[in-house]
Amino acid sequence: MEDELANLSILDAEEEAFQEDVVVIEQNFQFSLVGCCLTDSVVNFSTLHNTMADLWYPIRGICITDIGNKCYLFQFFNEVDVQRVMAGTPWFFNIHLLLLHQIQKRENPSVLSLIYSEFWIQVHELPAGLMSEPMARQFSDFLGKFLHYNTSIPSSGNKNYMRIHVLLDVTAPLKRKKKIQVGGVLIVYGSFKYEKLSLFCFICGKLGHGESYCPFRLRIDPSKIIFRWDLSIRAVPR
Structure with a gap:
């Protein structure tokens, strides 16, 4: 009986909290x-x-x-x-x-979710009349988040293209093209080419791994795998 009371006393003591004034310590993550x-x-x-x-x-x-x-x-x-x-x-x-x-003020770098990266993306196969900032913003909203629009019209060979700066979610597949309907009659497709594009998967279209290590291989019969992405979405170095 005495031992049981002693154990209860220990448990009670464990639950008694130390009282301490709150001290906020902020680490300087400037630069x-x-x-x-x-x-x-x-x-x-x-x-x-x-x-x-x-x-x-x-x-x-x-x-x-x-x-x-x-x-x-x-x-x-x-x-x-x-x-x-x-x-x-x-x-x-x-x-x-x-x-x-x-890192911004009061952010803890140890718990931040890092899933975004900036990319310059070229939009090809557009009629000249569609190369405008409003159209660039529409493409950016489709691709990710608009950051900047190159007001000059670069060219590749004898063809012009639009160049937009976008914040991409790297957990999502890379977009390849976008359908545009002009005036209810004309239909064109803007095709995307990503500058400085490195490792990506030809099966799922995601960054960070090649097709040999794609998780889809665990769920799909090898004979039914389709390569929907290819090197055509990688921009030629400017």
Whole structure:
């Protein structure tokens, strides 16, 4: 009986909370990015550290930290380096897309969901009259989120195309084309080509893996697999 009472006393003591004033400790993430590689493969941190430091070559240096779950903290020491890196997206490490996000005030880099990346996308096969900012915004809303529109009209050979800057959800399949009906009569298709496009799957159209490692292979008979994507969506380097 005494032992049981002693055990109850211990349990009661465990439930008595220490009283402590709330102290908010904010880590300074100014000039910092959080990033991860879009791959299920193991990433060698030492190699990534050296590769990205050499590739970006920041004016004031860089501190790169592994914060777990295949995520990395990139700490710069001035705004110029941060903006130069963000302006150069998308970046890649060993052909894998490096997803980057500039950390905002009160954001915790360890719990951020990294599923977006910026891409410049070319829209081909459009009549000249459809190459406008309103049309660029419509295409951007279809592809992802509108960021910027190149007001000049680039050309490939003797053909012009529209160029738009879009924030893409990398968990979604890449869009290949979009149907446009003009005046209720004329129907055209705008075809998309992605600049700096690296590894993607010809089966499911998603970034981050090739067709050999596509999850659809686990659910579909090999004889019924259809390759709906191909290299035609990769833009020729400008």
